[in-house]
Amino acid sequence: MVLRDVHTLINTVLFLNRIMGRFILSQLLTLKDVVxxxxxxxxxxxxxxxxxxxxxxxxxxxxxxxLESEIDLWIEQLPTD
Incomplete structure (x- = not known):
């Protein structure tokens, strides 16, 4: 499923950023913010x-x-209809 692939992609990006010593500076969002x-x-x-x-x-x-960056990446990966 496409959305499952997005989740895998997000995890891979975060993992690679940690390995490379880069940290994504991101705001933490509440459930209200995410909704x-x-x-x-x-x-x-x-x-x-x-x-x-x-x-x-x-x-x-x-x-x-x-993490706002994870939500933003998830949104970017949504299929456009």
């Missing part, structure tokens, strides 16, 4: 995460946070 950015409801975001079709959040003190 606004991708224009999906909360449940759709979590459904896509459970299917492996959306970037997983990082846990920050009991809260979920997403």
């Amino acid at each position: 606004s950015k991708v224009r999906f409801c909360r449940s759709k975001v979590y459904l896509l995460i459970s299917k492996g079709e959306f970037p997983k959040p990082r846990k920050e003190g009991g809260s979920s946070r997403w």
